[in-house]
Amino acid sequence: MLKQSYTSELLQNVVEELASLPGVGRKSALRFALHLLKQPVENVEKFGRSVIRMRNEIRYCTNCNMISDTPVCPVCSDKKRESALVCVVESIRDVLSIENTGQYNGLYHVLGGIISPMDGVGPGDLSIDLLLSRIEKGDISEVFLALSTTMEGETTAYYLYKRLNPFGIKISTIARGVGFGDDLEYTDEVTLGRSIQNRQPFIPLNN
Amino acid sequence: MLKQSYTSELLQNVVEELASLPGVGRKSALRFALHLLKQPVENVEKFGRSVIRMRNEIRYCTNCNMISDTPVCPVCSDKKRESALVCVVESIRDVLSIENTGQYNGLYHVLGGIISPMDGVGPGDLSIDLLLSRIEKGDISEVFLALSTTMEGETTAYYLYKRLNPFGIKISTIARGVGFGDDLEYTDEVTLGRSIQNRQPFIPLNN
Numbered sequence: 255m256l257k258q259s260y261t262s263e264l265l266q267n268v269v270e271e272l273a274s275l276p277g278v279g280r281k282s283a284l285r286f287a288l289h290l291l292k293q294p295v296e297n298v299e300k301f302g303r304s305v306i307r308m309r310n311e312i313r314y315c316t317n318c319n320m321i322s323d324t325p326v327c328p329v330c331s332d333k334k335r336e337s338a339l340v341c342v343v344e345s346i347r348d349v350l351s352i353e354n355t356g357q358y359n360g361l362y363h364v365l366g367g368i369i370s371p372m373d374g375v376g377p378g379d380l381s382i383d384l385l386l387s388r389i390e391k392g393d394i395s396e397v398f399l400a401l402s403t404t405m406e407g408e409t410t411a412y413y414l415y416k417r418l419n420p421f422g423i424k425i426s427t428i429a430r431g432v433g434f435g436d437d438l439e440y441t442d443e444v445t446l447g448r449s450i451q452n453r454q455p456f457i458p459l460n461n
Numbered sequence: 462m463l464k465q466s467y468t469s470e471l472l473q474n475v476v477e478e479l480a481s482l483p484g485v486g487r488k489s490a491l492r493f494a495l496h497l498l499k500q501p502v503e504n505v506e507k508f509g510r511s512v513i514r515m516r517n518e519i520r521y522c523t524n525c526n527m528i529s530d531t532p533v534c535p536v537c538s539d540k541k542r543e544s545a546l547v548c549v550v551e552s553i554r555d556v557l558s559i560e561n562t563g564q565y566n567g568l569y570h571v572l573g574g575i576i577s578p579m580d581g582v583g584p585g586d587l588s589i590d591l592l593l594s595r596i597e598k599g600d601i602s603e604v605f606l607a608l609s610t611t612m613e614g615e616t617t618a619y620y621l622y623k624r625l626n627p628f629g630i631k632i633s634t635i636a637r638g639v640g641f642g643d644d645l646e647y648t649d650e651v652t653l654g655r656s657i658q659n660r661q662p663f664i665p666l667n668n
Contacts, residue, residue, distance in 0.1 A: 261528060262528045264514060271507065278493075285483055298512060301481075301512060304478050305478070306506050308475045321468060321472060321498070329468060
């Protein structure tokens with residue numbers, strides 16, 4: 255019933271494709287499809303082609319495993335960055351989040367996942383060997399682990415610590431504490447406890 | 462800053478294209494793009510091609526102005542439908558909504574918009590001449606106006622009533638009343654007043 259009511263198979267196919275995107279239901283997919291129908295042909299062709307082109311032509315940086323249009327990504331080839339500092343993250347999205355803070359000037363290493371026995375993801379599925387080979391070259395003095403504070407994130411951090419420790423380099427992790435705008439009353443005990451242990455010198459914000 | 466941080470122009474282009482969809486921001490667009498990156502090449506090519514194909518090949522029914530893959534849409538060419546009853550709607554989406562109720566067995570007429578002087582849409586911009594030519598053929602006995610209860614919807618309904626009245630056919634409109642699941646207390650006065658005037662015989666739901 256629902257399927258036939260589209261009156262057009264061409265529309266139906268597009269609705270199904272768009273509904274396969276994460277968090278997009280059939281109602282939103284239909285709204286997207288009808289929006290595309292109203293756009294000029296050239297724009298829709300550009301839309302479709304850019305998606306296909308991205309999937310076919312995108313590469314992963316041979317150094318840090320970040321997505322890139324070139325063999326070595328713009329971050330790794332930027333001479334102004336501190337090449338002795340490497341931030342280890344789970345995914346491409348984490349790199350983009352950290353870049354948006356404007357607070358980091360080192361390089362990255364994208365694991366491409368996180369150790370999760372429940373999902374069948376072991377250390378061998380991540381780009382850990384690539385990270386170790388970067389460190390073996392001897393140019394890296396600090397590895398900065400920016401992983402989630404979940405069970406899987408902590409497991410991965412601990413595994414990496416064990417593998418990286420023999421190299422005698424500095425291993426750091428992101429600061430844990432109460433987030434800006436968070437209410438102490440509603441902060442969980444572990445976070446609040448840690449933020450008391452790791453209390454920091456007070457610096458006025460308008461300094 | 463934000464633009465360059467994508468590290469890939471291919472990704473950036475796709476994020477911009479996806480962010481042009483209605484209600485999709487850059488964060489969702491990035492999520493969609495990274496999801497597409499993880500899919501097999503064939504699937505992404507199917508995705509892109511189906512969008513382009515829809516835009517290039519879709520036609521509008523020469524009878525009712527509904528989108529269609531063929532010159533006459535599946536609804537208009539369905540012999541089991543009551544061809545003497547025509548439901549006039551603003552858009553393609555309204556046809557799909559009415560079809561989903563499973564309560565309507567007549568034909569449709571898609572105006573392709575609604576009279577709105579504020580947006581510069583006049584009667585000449587809508588497929589009203591096509592509707593009149595269908596009625597002139599003499600096969601239609603009832604026109605059922607299913608337009609929104611907005612100012613523009615009421616204006617359009619009144620305009621159509623004036624144009625259709627000389628043909629001496631039945632002109633009906635959708636019933637106004639309190640919606641299922643609505644609380645009487647929170648129903649506006651006009652709706653509640655009309656639903657008292659137009660009170661209907663009580664039919665138990667499990668009948």
